[in-house]
Amino acid sequence: MVVDAYTPGMLRVARMYVSTLASAEEVVQDTWLAVVRGIDAFEGRASLRTWIYAILVNQARARGRREQPAVPFASLAADEARAPFHAVDPDRFLPANADDEPRHWASAQRHWDELPVERLEARETLAAVLEAMRVLPPAQRTVMALRDLEGLTSEEVCQALGITLGNQRVLLHRARSRVRAALEHHLEA
């Protein structure tokens, strides 16, 4: 059954936008309704999966900001991709005019695979990742959720969200970098 195969993944993505599991379930239900209502419009030029996720993201965004004016996703994406950004705080690097190793790490990076597996896979660690994703700027959160939670390909994400491959990469980069930084803060605090 298509519904059984897709629903768990759809719930995970919806969870990025709403605060309760119950709301996420409603988003998924609304998505299936919209899919069923619109199935005649589905002409097979995108994969069914891409089409369903495009509807899901719109439904979830709509619920997540009920009273808010809608901003087209492509314009959100372009704005977020243009904003100044550092993957890592510049203070973490030696200055560009340093005599030795300019712009190299000022202090060593931790080897996370040496952390106890119970710590790395603790519920609190997953919660920290979830929290970091949820406070990402919305376009970044959506791209990372579709790529890393759902395992969509970059092409599928571009098609579902109507963005370019270039913007998709910039948003994914910013999202993963920010979540990594939050996770570092959580694990090494």
Next chain:
Amino acid sequence: MTAVLPEMPCQEFVEHVTDYLEGALTAVDRARLEAHLARCADCAHYLEQLRVTQRLAGRITPGDVTPGMRDELMAAFARWQSARVSVEPESSEPGDDPPPV
């Protein structure tokens, strides 16, 4: 040939790493990045940290919220929502209905 390529410092590595993983770097930047990675343990650890981040994101389930976290998330979400109010008031968004495919 690699001898003439300008070195890639760590601060540049962390900005190119996603394009590297996505296979989107030019041949020259890819060679620079791989040369850097081969001799910088810190950047190798950074790359591994990103992979761990991705792997953990893939394990999130809908119920993964610890007690007490919900209020914080709600507050963060409310801040985000109120920040969005000031953004351009577009009236239509492509697709609360199914998008044309």
